[in-house]
Amino acid sequence: MSDAPAPGPPLVLEAVVLTLPSAAGPVEILRGVDLRVAAGERVAVTGPSGCGKSSLIAVAAGLERPTAGRVSLFGKDLARLDEDARARLRRGRVSLVFQAFHLLPNMTALENVAAPLEIARRRGAAGLAGEWLDRVGLSARARHYPHQLSGGEQQRVALARALAPRPALLFADEPTGNLDAANAAMVAELMFDLVRDCGAALVLVTHDPALAARADRRAAMSDGHMVQGA
Structure with missing residues (x-):
């Protein structure tokens, strides 16, 4: 099977459900989420804490398998790929930045x-x-x-x-969340400038309305659902 990217949007989520075990029983984290991100598009995913934003990134990047639904990354259905094949698909084409720096x-x-x-x-x-x-x-x-x-x-x-x-898709999960206002502004400016220069698509999780306003559009989540902008 070739790992070459297929034409079309780099990321598509269709009716994605994620249910995780807990001491109190199964917890539905994502509830039928749809999201489509075009090549070079910058999408801000917003919503209150605990609504499933970080889980959305984990599923979209192939780090977590959804319980139901379909995730397509560069035209490949992630459900059809084993862990090694998912890693090969991401390599050089998908990057992640987190609130914690992970250096x-x-x-x-x-x-x-x-x-x-x-x-x-x-x-x-x-x-x-x-x-x-x-x-x-x-x-x-x-x-x-x-x-x-x-x-x-x-x-x-x-x-x-x-x-x-020079990835085709960057996931950024609260990348300015641990920074003071001055450093947050500097990192945000750099991120959007460099993403544009690379021609990469960006999926940005943020609580910051000013940071979200820099994106091409906003996809708002609430209680595991996508309620706006999918």
Whole structure:
């Protein structure tokens, strides 16, 4: 089976249900969610805490299998792919940025950005990583370890790491949630500029109305349902 992306939208969710076990019994996290994201489109997913936004990203990225419904990533039905095939499909084409920075603590900023490029066997990974650190204004911090960086700097490294492979689709889950106002504004500006430059689609989970307003459209969730903008 070829892993080449098929024409059409990079992401389609149809009637997706996610039910997870709990001590009190099964809990329905996603309840028949539909979502379609076009190539290069920037979609902000909004809604109150606990409404299923982060679970939506986990299912859409193939990190969690839905209980029912269909998820199509680059024209491939994820239900038909095993874990290895899903990983191959994501490699170099899907990136994720989270509220927690998830940098590898024993690697420098440069090594963190280079890591996905090396996994994808990109030539000149260190040089490309250096270019991306420069794009996020951190070339002078390339040899620093995560504990030597501020929160804003760590998130900028995480953003450079996510976009260095030039993915077709970026998932960002509350990427400014751990930052003060000044750093949040800087990271948001960089993220939208770099996503546009890469031509990537963006699925952004956020509580911040100003950040959501930067997207092409808003998809609002409530209690596991998509209530607007699918």
